[in-house]
Amino acid sequence: MMESRSGAVARQYRTVVERRTVLAVAHTVTYAKRLIDVLSQLEGDFRVQVVFTAPPHVFGREVPAFLARLGCSVLPWQDAVRTEFDLALAAGRGGVEHLRAPLITMPHGAGYLKRVTGLRDADTNGVAGMRRSDLLPAGRAPAAVVLPHEAELAELARLCPEALPYAEVVGDPVHDRIVASLPLRRAYRRALGLKPGQKLVVPVSTWGPQSTFARFEALLPRLMFELPGDTHRTALLMHPNVWSRHSAWQVRAWLPRCRQAGIALVPPEADWRSVLIAADWIIGDHGSVTLYGTLTKAALLMTGSPEGEINPASPAAALAEFAPALSASHPLLEQLKYAAGERRTEERAAIAARITSEPGRFAGNMRRLMYRVMGLSEPAHRPVTGLLPEPPSLGALTGTRRGAA
Incomplete structure (x- = not known):
């Protein structure tokens, strides 16, 4: 995919000149955590560079600090919308219609649990994540709409049939x-x-x-x-x-x-x-x-x-x-x-x-989808579902040693 001029200039300073660039759109900390789970399936592939961006969001205050702690490469939103990418991943809808990349959207929680009612704009009422404004932002068709369960295909057909051709039942990483x-x-x-x-x-x-x-x-x-x-x-x-x-x-x-x-x-x-x-x-x-x-x-x-x-x-x-x-x-x-x-x-x-109707298969399904959209062959190893890290101690979180083993 073509780069902006600033991207072409920056390219000469890289050590690893990747073949594909992925943009992770982190509106909130919750969305960012979901993206981190997904992006783990690209680890170890020198052909792919991942860049993050943080669009404006009412709950986005903590995102820059969160990404900084992870050591992520972060592109300012105003630059992200002017740059072309080979793939964009988003767990929220704000501003994604301005991106210059094939877009994969996904839920940021356990499917589609919440209903929004009583708002003035009729398009913003309905099941959060299943509204036309969520699935086809500004009328733009995505590369794929990730669903965790096959039962949601029927819901999609009822609530936003225009998005059905882009639906992919992939599973749930959490x-x-x-x-x-x-x-x-x-x-x-x-x-x-x-x-x-x-x-x-x-x-x-x-x-x-x-x-x-x-x-x-x-x-x-x-x-x-x-x-x-x-x-x-x-x-x-x-x-x-x-x-x-x-x-x-x-x-x-x-x-x-x-x-x-x-x-x-x-x-x-x-x-x-x-x-x-x-x-x-x-x-x-x-x-x-x-x-x-x-x-x-x-x-x-x-x-x-x-x-x-x-x-x-x-x-x-x-x-x-x-x-x-x-x-x-x-x-x-x-x-x-x-x-x-x-x-x-x-x-x-x-x-x-x-x-999910794809238990234990999210890693393989999602990796296959991302590489297909990027036009790359998958790495020659099995995708891995990572084990969760140990939590901090209760003593550290309370500032006491009570309950320590």
Whole structure:
């Protein structure tokens, strides 16, 4: 593909003169993390150079620092839209119609869980990720629309049939990495610093006024005063959008007693998936992380299920009907015990199976798709689903040594 003049000038200073250049469009930290999972399938190939860009986004404040910590090559957005690439990857839609590259779009969470209603522009209402404005931004056809489950083909045909010719059922990278890493549960618990016999409670929150964190003032005292500190530890997982919109300083200023009570706040840059695997209980809402929790051994409790915000055709809707709801009028320990006994394994497995119809095959499917779009042959080795890294210790996250092994 042709380069801009500035690109041609820069080319003479490179050591590795690649044959293909890929642009990763990281609107938010959440989107960036999904792209990192995908881009792992290009590792080791000297024929491919990956460049990141961060378009303007209401939740994009933390993206530059996140990419800097990873040591990524970052192109300013105003330069990215003037440069030609061989492939662009995006987990969000903002501004992607201006890119000069074949575009592959993908969901940034567990499929298409949320419904958007009540907005003035009719095109922005509907199932997030399945709207015409998501799939065909400014009417532009992508190279491919990545879907995690074959059932979403029917949804796509109903909601945006124009995008159906570009649909590719590829799978879900987070699903596959969690499942592959389940045998490491003991190692993750050791890394967290849990003592033998200690239980880990993980409250989980998406973002927005219907999230767990929006009602955290009611839940926090129960976590602090109803759970015995010698037998139970707590690690709070919040959507990166909460940190980005309100700032890390403000989040910590809202929760000054958490560290004193030994409650860990897992920062947005940490990998939450290993914490989820280590959990004994997940207290969650209608976000993707709670749904991914169905893949683990943790018992589930729901803090709420706003019908207006949940896509009724999604596994999140099924989970809201399946998992016990947290009650304000019963002791928390009693409810945790009840949830642990209400496994209903077959029903839970059926919900988890709705995350992807390509379990364990995302790496191979996605690599095949990217190389096909780039016009390159695949490397001569099997694609790999990477194991998740160990989480930081709870002591490091709370500033204490309590619970250390």
